[in-house]
Structures are given as structure tokens and as C-alpha cells.
Amino acid sequence: MIVKVCTGKTCTGRFSPYILKRLLAEKSKFDTINKSTIEECGCQGNCKTGPVIVIDNILSDKMDPIKASNLYLEALKKK
Numbered sequence: 001m002i003v004k005v006c007t008g009k010t011c012t013g014r015f016s017p018y019i020l021k022r023l024l025a026e027k028s029k030f031d032t033i034n035k036s037t038i039e040e041c042g043c044q045g046n047c048k049t050g051p052v053i054v055i056d057n058i059l060s061d062k063m064d065p066i067k068a069s070n071l072y073l074e075a076l077k078k079k
């Protein structure tokens with residue numbers, strides 16, 4: 001599973017680095033067999049509704065660390 005967190009200018013301005021930090025922390029706790037990769041990505045063209053994350057090519061907008069973490073953990077469960 002590939003999880004991308006937009007760290008383009010607008011999303012970063014809306015604190016996407018905190019989302020990245022939170023997801024990396026969740027991964028270290030809950031993804032002990034390394035089923036997921038968490039990485040930064042550039043602008044996804046959805047700045048208006050950012051910050052955005054993309055899990056296996058599905059974009060979710062209006063994220064905050066808690067929402068992103070819930071989505072990530074749900075997706076991880078299904079893997």
C-alpha cells in the first residue's frame with residue numbers, strides 16, 4: 001500500500017507535515033510487517049480542498065492528522 005501526503009505549498013501551509021508525522025508514527029506502531037510505504041508527494045491539483053493524501057491512488061481531501069490516521073489504519077486493516 002502506498003500512502004502519499006501532499007507537501008506542496010498550499011497543503012504544507014495547511015499543516016500537511018503534521019499529517020506526515022502522524023502517519024509515520026502510526027506506521028511504526030501498527031505496520032510491523034511493512035505492508036505500507038508512506039511518502040511525500042508534490043501538488044495533486046486539489047489545493048482548494050487540501051491538505052490531501054492519496055492511498056493507493058485514491059485521493060482524500062480536507063485532511064487533518066486524525067482523519068488521515070483513521071483512513072490509513074482502516075486501509076491497513078484491509079491489506
Ligand code: FES
Binds near residue numbers: 010042051
Ligand atoms: S499543494 Fe497539495 S494539492 Fe496542491
